[in-house]
Amino acid sequence: MHAFNLQPKPLSLAERLADMAVDALIDEADLSPKPALVDRRGNGAHTDLHLGLMHASALSLWPAFKEMAQAASEFGEVGLPLREAIGLIGREGEQAMLATTHGVNTHRGAIWALGLLVTAAALEPESTAPGAIALRAARLALLDDRYAPHPLSHGAQVAQRYGARGAREEAQLGFPAVIQRALPQLKHSRAAGHGEQNARLDALLAIMSSLADTCVLYRAGETGLQTMQLGAQAVLEAGGSASLAGRRRLHRLDEQLIALNASPGGAADLLAACLFLDRIESGDSIIQGVF
Ligand SMILES: CC(C)(COP(=O)(O)OP(=O)(O)OC[C@H]1O[C@@H](n2cnc3c(N)ncnc32)[C@H](O)[C@@H]1O)[C@@H](O)C(=O)NCCC(=O)NCCS
Numbered sequence: 009m010h011a012f013n014l015q016p017k018p019l020s021l022a023e024r025l026a027d028m029a030v031d032a033l034i035d036e037a038d039l040s041p042k043p044a045l046v047d048r049r050g051n052g053a054h055t056d057l058h059l060g061l062m063h064a065s066a067l068s069l070w071p072a073f074k075e076m077a078q079a080a081s082e083f084g085e086v087g088l089p090l091r092e093a094i095g096l097i098g099r100e101g102e103q104a105m106l107a108t109t110h111g112v113n114t115h116r117g118a119i120w121a122l123g124l125l126v127t128a129a130a131l132e133p134e135s136t137a138p139g140a141i142a143l144r145a146a147r148l149a150l151l152d153d154r155y156a157p158h159p160l161s162h163g164a165q166v167a168q169r170y171g172a173r174g175a176r177e178e179a180q181l182g183f184p185a186v187i188q189r190a191l192p193q194l195k196h197s198r199a200a201g202h203g204e205q206n207a208r209l210d211a212l213l214a215i216m217s218s219l220a221d222t223c224v225l226y227r228a229g230e231t232g233l234q235t236m237q238l239g240a241q242a243v244l245e246a247g248g249s250a251s252l253a254g255r256r257r258l259h260r261l262d263e264q265l266i267a268l269n270a271s272p273g274g275a276a277d278l279l280a281a282c283l284f285l286d287r288i289e290s291g292d293s294i295i296q297g298v299f
């Protein structure tokens with residue numbers, strides 16, 4: 009008689025990277041209190057989003073992230089064939105997201121940022137430094153996908169009006185908001201003993217203090233963007249989200265942004281990207297699957 013084999017099947021590299029991307033999205037959504045964004049307290053400035061929808065949307069993207077990582081292994085190098093393959097998978101991922109959310113945009117920007125980073129991580133699994141992964145992602149983002157549609161998206165409208173190039177430019181520059189702002193702040197706040205949730209909030213605030221977030225520009229113009237950037241900077245200068253003074257300012261920023269309908273969705277996407285890269289760097293081996 010054969011005994012059942014109860015050993016779990018080891019996950020492939022692509023499956024582990026997809027797990028990590030989805031985990032990063034769920035951690036971002038759950039993090040609270042985020043100013044004007046969907047979190048465990050409520051819907052922030054959004055009428056069509058809620059936490060359950062963010063979770064369902066994140067889970068619906070797992071196959072797309074896995075396929076992007078598989079495409080990286082198959083093509084093996086940064087180039088137009090890989091860029092166009094992940095563009096197609098990303099667009100299919102968007103359709104899966106929209107089918108799950110009944111047409112609501114929950115993670116469009118996140119598919120773009122995390123899709124590029126998952127692909128870049130899968131290309132060289134031994135190279136786990138965030139800066140190196142972000143640079144490979146930038147080289148992919150700089151390639152022009154001939155099949156990408158060019159709708160008059162909110163980002164495109166904001167680009168015409170204010171000259172902000174949003175998600176595309178952030179990726180093409182190698183995610184400076186993540187590499188130069190969020191990750192250093194995350195490590196600084198952890199080292200100061202602020203606790204993991206506060207460190208993550210501080211990382212979000214570090215992104216918000218300088219990002220030209222096209223979600224905010226579209227919804228609340230330059231006034232909204234300035235309120236976000238100065239308000240986030242003020243929280244950090246007051247001692248960050250772990251301090252009493254910082255918490256008071258964070259609460260005020262939440263009220264101000266909600267009053268302006270200014271939800272920093274782009275900053276939220278980049279926090280998820282930051283958590284993804286942090287997880288890879290911190291030794292959650294993507295090669296051996298030691299979690
Ligand atoms: C480049 C993308 C993000 C489109 O950008 P665009 O600015 O035109 O679109 P849109 O207004 O819908 O905004 C996208 C999202 O980016 C995020 N975002 C906003 N500002 C920023 C910023 N400064 N930095 C990073 N992300 C940002 C927000 O979440 C926003 O909702 C991407 O979705 C795309 O290329 N779509 C085309 C379809 C496709 O090929 N998808 C697959 C890509 S792998």
Ligand SMILES: Nc1ncnc2c1ncn2[C@@H]1O[C@H](COP(=O)(O)OP(=O)(O)OP(=O)(O)O)[C@@H](O)[C@H]1O
Nearest residue numbers: 037045046113114115116117118162223273276277
């Ligand atoms: N926790 C979060 N709360 C709200 N938005 C988030 C969150 N995390 C990420 N986002 C990002 O914010 C974007 C949604 O913002 P927004 O609703 O302004 O998009 P839109 O479709 O351009 O605008 P609108 O809903 O006003 O038509 C998504 O692309 C998503 O990636």
